[in-house]
Amino acid sequence: MSFSIVVDHVSFAWPDGTTVLDGLDAAFPAGRTGLIGVNGSGKSTLLKIIASELAPRAGSVSVSGEVGYLPQNVPLGASRTVSDLLEISATRAALHAIEGGDVAEEHFAAVGDDWDVEERARAELDRLGLDHVGLDRTVGTLSGGETIMVALAAQLLKRPEVLLLDEPTNNLDLGARRRLYAAVAAWQGVLVVVSHDRALLELADQIAELRDGSVRMYGGNLGDYEEQVATEQEAAERIVRTAEGDVRRQQRELVEARTRIDRNLRNGRKAFENKKVPKIVANGLKRKAQVSAGKQRTLHLEKLEEARDRLTEAEQAVRDDAEIRIELPGTEVPAGRTVLTLPLEPRTAAGEPEDEGAGKAAGEPEGEAAGKVAVLEALVVRGPERIALLGPNGSGKTTLLKRIVGHGANVPVRYLPQRLDLLDDALSVVDNVRAVAPSASVNEVRARLARFLFRGDRVNQAVGTLSGGERFRATLAALLSADPPPQLLLLDEPTNNLDMASVRQLAQALSAYRGALIVASHDLPFLETLGITRWLRQDREDGLAES
CATH class of the missing domain: 3.40.50.300 (P-loop containing nucleotide triphosphate hydrolases)
Structure with missing residues (x-):
């Protein structure tokens, strides 16, 4: 080739x-x-x-x-x-x-x-x-x-x-x-x-x-x-089970051999003590037994070590990828409490060009979530609502989220931008998190970062050298460590750059979050795992509407 x-x-x-x-x-x-x-x-x-x-x-x-x-x-x-x-x-x-x-x-x-x-x-x-x-x-x-x-x-x-x-x-x-x-x-x-x-x-x-x-x-x-990969992993796991069984068998044979050797040595000593054999013969038998015992122990120890080596090699073929462990702040917003009231203009993304072809994209929710039913004059968020923000590129979703941040809310707000530009590239991961959580000790910050797979010297790595996925993890760690903890989370395309395991962990964490949530995303499978309570659509011409 x-x-x-x-x-x-x-x-x-x-x-x-x-x-x-x-x-x-x-x-x-x-x-x-x-x-x-x-x-x-x-x-x-x-x-x-x-x-x-x-x-x-x-x-x-x-x-x-x-x-x-x-x-x-x-x-x-x-x-x-x-x-x-x-x-x-x-x-x-x-x-x-x-x-x-x-x-x-x-x-x-x-x-x-x-x-x-x-x-x-x-x-x-x-x-x-x-x-x-x-x-x-x-x-x-x-x-x-x-x-x-x-x-x-x-x-x-x-x-x-x-x-x-x-x-x-x-x-x-x-x-x-x-x-x-x-x-x-x-x-x-x-x-x-x-x-x-x-x-x-x-x-x-x-x-x-x-x-x-x-x-x-x-x-x-x-x-x-x-x-x-699934076929390989099934075979690898079978090999591990076989290798584990071999280790147990070699351990059992080692114990049995030691027991047998010790018994033979005791019998030899008793024969000598009872003078059943001449001293010179007994000493010869004793030396022979000790040499044999040593060889037996060495042989069984070598077999056990070989079995352990085979087990280690087999285990290395089984995938065990580390996954992030996202723990959102234990905050809760009472049902019915008004979290945000944002007056809206007819066109939230003012100045952006109109696109008459910017209709509903294929694959967006059908049924209750399909089609606009009411253009909003104000965005009101109450209680622990979970809002999905949809719309084509250029319709103003990011602009709307930034307006919410600038307008302010009735509760602490945290915003995760899609360009992940909240952190200082020149500072280390740990220093960036400490900057937003000054009351936390270094050990507490390190423990939080470990859940996002930043361990050991990795916490001292400059943010500017991180990959897209690593930067997301560092930004999310800083966002969720901020003091005071957020009761309204704004997430702009949060699944960008994440591997599939990390997307699953993020979805599980957001599902358990008890604050208010607004997520702008084109990742419908991800949105559907979050228990969305309202679907909103940002349109280039009309602005924000219920979907």
């Missing part, structure tokens, strides 16, 4: 000494590869090294062809335009100059053969559902999902041989996800995608799992991978 990407003994560590990859070997073939692994395993770092965004400390990477790279966090720059994000501004400026009569040679050099760049850019944007987004629109007016789709259009416009995508469905509404799935399914080159999105991973030709510092390839999509 020929490989389009070869990673040869690559090592990488952050400036503070934190090792991410150590002598990693991997090879990615043609087709669509889903790169998976638990948060912090080094997936995003590996993509950045392949894309030459980071330089490895040791080892090398070879790639066949030009590389396109869509990072997990797209650099914004509020004053940049969509044209800038598409990297076509210089070519467009030259085209417009030529069209205006300026025939300077540098303009023709800038255009090259790209005379239809605007048409091609417009076609890519339209294909990805961004027909309402103009080329001269500033990035600062785009939603997170729209920014991702524009950045994807930029990569598709380059037509690279190798395309790297890092969590591309983060912040995307259901319609945008479907368009991204279609673009991935139609991709003819080499594609490596880091994702926890099941639907996206079902499109993969193979799954590459980064685990315990090495990459292992599995043929087929996510479902095929899960079947293979």
Whole structure:
């Protein structure tokens, strides 16, 4: 098999000494590869090294062809335009100059053969559902999902041989996800995608799992991978049970051998004491018995040690991934108590463009949760309500959550933004949490961070070096450690960057939370586990409505 990407003994560590990859070997073939692994395993770092965004400390990477790279966090720059994000501004400026009569040679050099760049850019944007987004629109007016789709259009416009995508469905509404799935399914080159999105991973030709510092390839999509892993785990658990039985048998035989040896030695001593045999014969028998006893003990001890080694090896094949343990504050809001009253304008996301195609996305709740029934003049939250906030990208969901934070509530509020920019990148994880929980001791903070899988020296790691999933865990730890504890939680796309086990833990914790909750998310399976009591929909034209 020929490989389009070869990673040869690559090592990488952050400036503070934190090792991410150590002598990693991997090879990615043609087709669509889903790169998976638990948060912090080094997936995003590996993509950045392949894309030459980071330089490895040791080892090398070879790639066949030009590389396109869509990072997990797209650099914004509020004053940049969509044209800038598409990297076509210089070519467009030259085209417009030529069209205006300026025939300077540098303009023709800038255009090259790209005379239809605007048409091609417009076609890519339209294909990805961004027909309402103009080329001269500033990035600062785009939603997170729209920014991702524009950045994807930029990569598709380059037509690279190798395309790297890092969590591309983060912040995307259901319609945008479907368009991204279609673009991935139609991709003819080499594609490596880091994702926890099941639907996206079902499109993969193979799954590459980064685990315990090495990459292992599995043929087929996510479902095929899960079947293979389940079969392997069943076999591994059978081997463990067999190895455990062997250890018990060797322990039992060792005890029996020792008992038999001790009995023989006692019988020998009695025979000598009773003078049943001559002294010289007795001493010879004694020495022989001691030598035999020593050999027997050594033999049984070696067999026991070998059995224990086989058990250890078998146990290492059984997966036991650590999971976060989220414990929300033991707060409670009485039923009927007014937590928030926020007056609303007809259009909450004022200034954002209207999109007549921004109707209900496929896959959103049907029945009682389907279709608008009443546009709200004010958002009133009472008691421990659990509110799901839906709506297409760019409709103003994030704007609404920020308005709630700025307006204030009748109870302590905590807000988890989708860009996870609450923490100080220069400070360590432990110092960030201590900053919001000054009354907690260092040991108390360390104990809280341990539940979020920050243990030992990991708590001293600078936040700026964390992966997306690790940053989420650190931000959530700080959010839930804050004093006073929140009675209203605002979460903006909280399942972004989380592995599947962490999503399950978060859902369980939120299900047990007794405060008020507003969650903006496109992850309907996640929302359905939270016991949502109200479904609200933010629309570009009308504002906020009951659904």
